[in-house]
Amino acid sequence: NAGVTQTPKFRVLKTGQSMTLLCAQDMNHEYMYWYRQDPGMGLRLIHYSVGEGTTAKGEVPDGYNVSRLKKQNFLLGLESAAPSQTSVYFCASQWRRTEAFFGQGTRLTVV
Amino acid sequence: RKEVEQDPGPFNVPEGATVAFNCTYSNSASQSFFWYRQDCRKEPKLLMSVYSSGNEDGRFTAQLNRASQYISLLIRDSKLSDSATYLCVASGSARQLTFGSGTQLTVLP
Numbered sequence: 001n002a003g004v005t006q007t008p009k010f011r012v013l014k015t016g017q018s019m020t021l022l023c024a025q026d027m028n029h030e031y032m033y034w035y036r037q038d039p040g041m042g043l044r045l046i047h048y049s050v051g052e053g054t055t056a057k058g059e060v061p062d063g064y065n066v067s068r069l070k071k072q073n074f075l076l077g078l079e080s081a082a083p084s085q086t087s088v089y090f091c092a093s094q095w096r097r098t099e100a101f102f103g104q105g106t107r108l109t110v111v
Numbered sequence: 112r113k114e115v116e117q118d119p120g121p122f123n124v125p126e127g128a129t130v131a132f133n134c135t136y137s138n139s140a141s142q143s144f145f146w147y148r149q150d151c152r153k154e155p156k157l158l159m160s161v162y163s164s165g166n167e168d169g170r171f172t173a174q175l176n177r178a179s180q181y182i183s184l185l186i187r188d189s190k191l192s193d194s195a196t197y198l199c200v201a202s203g204s205a206r207q208l209t210f211g212s213g214t215q216l217t218v219l220p
Contacts, residue, residue, distance in 0.1 A: 097143040098160075
């Protein structure tokens with residue numbers, strides 16, 4: 001059982017480039033989340049989704065877009081990467097208000 | 112004010128010690144609470160859910176005080192393997208999972 005899988009695991013981007021991070025879960029969870037974590041800080045919510053076709057903004061949504069076209073996938077897009085977006089990105093999925101499961105993270109560096 | 116606040120620590124304790132972490136949340140509509148553990152550069156993993164009646168899992172005890180909007184985690188007989196960052200989590204009315212900044216624990220031999 002794969003759980004939550006994030007791709008890629010590492011990426012280096014140049015300023016202004018775009019990329020998409022993929023999160024896939026095989027647990028039939030309704031809720032999915034994208035967080036970023038910076039050194040010495042907790043997880044900050046970027047966007048989240050409570051079901052297929054629905055998304056909502058979290059605490060730090062600027063510079064990111066998301067889509068949830070299929071229940072099992074939640075995509076995070078960076079249209080024009082900036083050095084401030086250098087971070088570790090975690091995806092999570094959850095069945096309603098029970099335990100949330102996390103992917104292994106994507107380490108993104110923008111130079 | 113952050114929605115979920117924790118003492119960042121670090122807490123450095125000897126093996127065998129008892130250590131307590133506290134957390135406060137500001138959204139009175141929060142309905143579910145959790146403690147997660149995060150090892151360096153890895154993904155967070157659930158340590159335990161927190162129930163109003165309090166709950167215990169081996170050496171770990173979690174308490175919730177809704178009136179004071181306060182959550183606690185007690186670790187008894189600390190082990191070296193308990194060294195990690197402990198994250199307090201609240202699930203709000205908008206179904207967002209909000210994390211505290213984490214409390215770093217180092218258990219010393």
